[in-house]
Amino acid sequence: MKLRIWGCRGSIPAPGAETMRYGGNTSCVELTLSDGSKLILDAGTGIRDLGIVPDLEQPIHILLTHLHMDHIQGLMFFEPLFHAGTEICIWGPPSPEASLRDRIARYISAPLAPVEVRELPALVSFREADALEWQVGPARIRAMAVNHRGPTLGYRIEDAGTTLAYIPDHEPGLGAPLQETDDEWISGFDLAHRASLLIHDCQYTDAEYAGHLGWGHCPISDALEFAHRTGPDRVLMFHHDPLHSDRALDQIAHEVATRWQCMTGRAGQVEMAAEGHELEVLPAADADPLVVGSTPPPG
Numbered sequence: 001m002k003l004r005i006w007g008c009r010g011s012i013p014a015p016g017a018e019t020m021r022y023g024g025n026t027s028c029v030e031l032t033l034s035d036g037s038k039l040i041l042d043a044g045t046g047i048r049d050l051g052i053v054p055d056l057e058q059p060i061h062i063l064l065t066h067l068h069m070d071h072i073q074g075l076m077f078f079e080p081l082f083h084a085g086t087e088i089c090i091w092g093p094p095s096p097e098a099s100l101r102d103r104i105a106r107y108i109s110a111p112l113a114p115v116e117v118r119e120l121p122a123l124v125s126f127r128e129a130d131a132l133e134w135q136v137g138p139a140r141i142r143a144m145a146v147n148h149r150g151p152t153l154g155y156r157i158e159d160a161g162t163t164l165a166y167i168p169d170h171e172p173g174l175g176a177p178l179q180e181t182d183d184e185w186i187s188g189f190d191l192a193h194r195a196s197l198l199i200h201d202c203q204y205t206d207a208e209y210a211g212h213l214g215w216g217h218c219p220i221s222d223a224l225e226f227a228h229r230t231g232p233d234r235v236l237m238f239h240h241d242p243l244h245s246d247r248a249l250d251q252i253a254h255e256v257a258t259r260w261q262c263m264t265g266r267a268g269q270v271e272m273a274a275e276g277h278e279l280e281v282l283p284a285a286d287a288d289p290l291v292v293g294s295t296p297p298p299g
């Protein structure tokens, strides 16, 4: 599997001179499977630049973790939705409140949008994906509810002997010490367990988290403890707070690396996600480097 990060900012886009290196677009990851087909993880503002060429033979699969704006805002600007005949399958969490289609239509409808879902030229289908496993091309996909605000999924995607766990919005501890929690009670544990690569929430410093308990996101200490307990080969820290400048994220990266090594982790095993990064997910624990290419953000 290969990945490209099109957006790794949390909560709201954060463009500007202070965020050029890590990027300002919200969550979107492009995943290229072993047969060359694609999956798109979340539809934050990063999806606008993704530029997938619609293929009338193959549906485009978009896996939404949840429907907060930073994970769907780019949908309205995803060009293939406006190509007649393109088949697009949008997966997301169920809710007792309304169907996935109706909840997304609250955004793609007046007065927030100039079109309605039913007017989109593409052939769009909506699939609710809680506690379900399914196959897309060579990939086996598993969805599971995780701790966040509102119905939210994490995904585990297996392809050709490698496994990606994607849990961008996650508060596994929710105020309880993870060190004292049994594996079976840790949200998202099975999704991340011994994955080749874990992409995980790391929105707050520990000091910031004190004022954001229950907001649905992770402090550094819980992100590292979650990684330590679940044992993935590699970890990408994701969903950067919009208030964190490049300089602040460099400081967090340094703190993450130092603390990880104190927890007996390998140097370079945990990295910060950055927009434009291209990565290859490899099965071997000693495969270096993780980041195999990078395109700087435009401008």
Ligand SMILES: [Zn+2]
Pocket: 010, 011, 027, 068, 070, 071, 168, 169, 239
């Ligand atoms: Zn988010």
Ligand SMILES: [Zn+2]
Pocket: 066, 068, 148, 149, 169, 216
């Ligand atoms: Zn969220």
